[in-house]
Amino acid sequence: MTNSGQSQQAYAILDPLEVNRAGDPEFDLVFGIAANEVGQFTRAIMALERVLSVQPDNGRAKAELGRALFAVGDTKAARTLLQETKAQGVPTAVSTTIDEFLQAIDRVDAEGKSSWKAYVETGIGHDSNANSGPAGSNVAVPAFGGLVFTLTPGGVKQSTEFLAVNAGISGRHVIDPRWSLIGTGTLQTRYNRGTADQFDSIQADIGGGVSYRHERNEYSVIGQVGTYLVDNSRARDIIGMTGEWTYRFDQFRQVGTYLQLSQLSYPNQGVRDVDRTVIGTTYSHMFRDGRFVYIGGYFGQEDEQAANVPSLGHKLWGLRLGGQQAIRDNLAAFATLGYENRRYGGPDPLFLVTRKDEQVNLNIGLNWIPAPQWRVTPQIALTQVKSNVVISDYNRTIVSVMVRRDF
Incomplete structure (x- = not known):
């Protein structure tokens, strides 16, 4: 048989x-x-x-x-x-x-030899809510007896077309069959049209560390520094490290567990600085017919550094699910779904309630490879945040087409 x-x-x-x-x-x-x-x-x-x-x-x-x-x-x-x-x-x-x-x-x-790879990509798209703002401009503020305030245009949902230009590089230097040095660097830029250009952004991250392999196990520790700019002004800096253990059952299945420790600082709003801790795990499976799926979960918290501002820290947990299905040799469809639950540490000083957020992300798209090392990705990304603080409650839809060249 x-x-x-x-x-x-x-x-x-x-x-x-x-x-x-x-x-x-x-x-x-x-x-x-x-x-x-x-x-x-x-x-x-x-x-x-x-x-x-x-x-x-x-x-x-x-x-x-x-x-x-x-x-x-x-x-x-x-x-x-x-x-x-x-x-x-x-x-x-x-x-x-x-x-x-x-x-x-x-x-x-x-694959165990020293190597490096890089990419550049660019694309265009439409963002229904470039600033993640609420739909309405009139907001009742309980701290002022329910008085209604009108948000500035920059605080209300703004739609725009945009241009994105990104690049990245990663490498592995093999010291011996078990030990390697690893490094990454990414740069993501986005330019919005019209009055939404005040939300133009640049994000840059670099990381480096060490990896140890033994049989089916791989352990890595990577340090990371990064900054996020909005309208050419530093909005957030990050410094931290990630430890990860990956276990490969075989060539098709693996599970990874990670611990992320980081400090997030806001140069123009130091009171918002937090220490962030996240622990998570992900299982991925490549099927013989080319299908790929993964599922993961995580939990953690952000601890505020400033005193007497518990409303700026929160506990979080989330789930992620995704997959890809080949349609033909050079075309595949993918989808990802994510859910995150956030519970803050104390009442918001303006809205007088302890903030609670539920966020859902759904991405659907195609990966088309028209030629070796080239990839075209049309996709739609949907975000919904349900919050009991009205200015944090919003919906967002991003439709884009990205073209990528790998090296």
Whole structure:
């Protein structure tokens, strides 16, 4: 059945028999091949190791075990087994398959070499709410007995067309098979049309750190500094670090857990300075047909640095879900969905309630690759923030088309 393309059926038949027939090399070999074909690589490894314990020269078992070890990320052991199998002398068809896996291992190993990559991108779009402002200009303020104030034009929702220009670079310098130095840098700029140009922005971030790999685990610590400018004036600075642990189950599945510690400072409003802590985890899965999905969650808090302003600090938690589906070789659709809940630490001094926010983000778009190293991304991004403080309650829709060149 495994040779006739009926691997799933073969695996379903053999799986319940393993308890009674494990140790029979003929059964274990067929079961190991079927498990490999349907992606049950851990089961395949156990079955094929049983074969080799009694038949150490079984070339087919070695080849299949090498394939399974490659799938779970043990490229060193996979290479050794596959090379041994080929040296024993195998049929041409099997030898060709082994060569393909050895080439794949070479590509994976090449990823462990020092490298760098960069990109530049530009695009245009329409933003329904460039300043994340409320829809109405008249606001009743409880601290003044409910007196109605009129917001300035800059405080009310403004729509605009925009031009975005971005660039980034990242690199890894391999010290040895386990230790690497890593670094990143990004620059994002946006230029709005007309009176909304007061919300033109520049964001620059650089980061660097160290990475340690051991078997299926990778640990990294990265320091980061960045600044965000609005209308050429520094609005927010950030300095911090992120520690992350990534565990790769195999070439298709991994989970990452991270801790972010940072200080956010506001040069023109020092009272808003906070210490931010976030802990989160994300699971991602690449399917054999090219589909990719991820799901994650996080929680944390922002602690205000100034005294007696609990309304400026908050606790938060959130969820993220996303995926991509190939439509054809050079075209894929993607979608991401995020939810964040924020609860502030004390009553707002103007609105006399403890602020509570719920934010939902939805992004839908396409990735089109018209030529190698080029990518065109049309997308729509929807944001909804529900808040019991009226000036923090808003909706936003951004429609854009970005063109990117990778190097």
